Amino acid sequence: MDLKQTDAANRDTWCFACGTDNPIGLKLKMTITGQSCVAYFTPRREHQSYADRMHGGLISTLLDEVMGDYIFKTTGIPAYTAKIDVRFRKAARIGETLKVEGRIVQHRGRLYITEGSVTKEDGTVVAEATARMMTAK
Numbered sequence: 001m002d003l004k005q006t007d008a009a010n011r012d013t014w015c016f017a018c019g020t021d022n023p024i025g026l027k028l029k030m031t032i033t034g035q036s037c038v039a040y041f042t043p044r045r046e047h048q049s050y051a052d053r054m055h056g057g058l059i060s061t062l063l064d065e066v067m068g069d070y071i072f073k074t075t076g077i078p079a080y081t082a083k084i085d086v087r088f089r090k091a092a093r094i095g096e097t098l099k100v101e102g103r104i105v106q107h108r109g110r111l112y113i114t115e116g117s118v119t120k121e122d123g124t125v126v127a128e129a130t131a132r133m134m135t136a137k
């Protein structure tokens, strides 16, 4: 499909992480659970970096998305990632389901400080992140 012809109102549905219209997107489904946003993702072969290991950039994408979505779902205002810091602790293997979680830690004016984590079903921490996200002026 020619992106220029896409209706502006539908553009958010092309989000690489959560967009339902993006044919190569991750199609994350996120839910607000208490004080956090939660999603589950099972990496496939096409999400690999080295053999049998999920790509770190895509792990960062998962974290970015749940942190941003928590802000959007709880305030109704989109926030843009100004800075993200990810610590990769253990490899995420292809076919292993991951729990991705994000929440707000602090909020001052347009700036939100968030944190997130990716864990395996047995509780092993794959990655942790902090981010600074800002709403538009």
Ligand SMILES: CCCCCCCCCCCCCCCC(=O)SCCNC(=O)CCNC(=O)[C@H](O)C(C)(C)COP(=O)(O)OP(=O)(O)OC[C@H]1O[C@@H](n2cnc3c(N)ncnc32)[C@H](O)[C@@H]1OP(=O)(O)O
Pocket (backbone or CB within 6 Å): 012, 018, 064, 065, 066, 067, 068, 069, 072, 078, 079, 080, 081, 082, 083, 111, 132, 134, 135, 136, 137
């Ligand atoms: C209707 C919609 C439906 C939506 C429906 C579904 C949504 C479902 C959820 C999706 C969730 C998506 C989650 C992924 C989100 C992305 O991936 S967003 C894409 C990637 N990020 C971007 O594109 C952001 C690009 N950068 C920018 O747009 C701008 O730099 C920003 C972040 C908006 C800030 O720009 P600005 O407003 O001009 O502010 P600026 O003058 O740079 O800074 C002002 C002050 O803010 C503070 N500040 C700025 N940056 C920082 C920072 N990194 N750290 C600390 N302080 C900072 C400082 O105090 C700064 O003052 P100085 O220290 O410079 O004096």
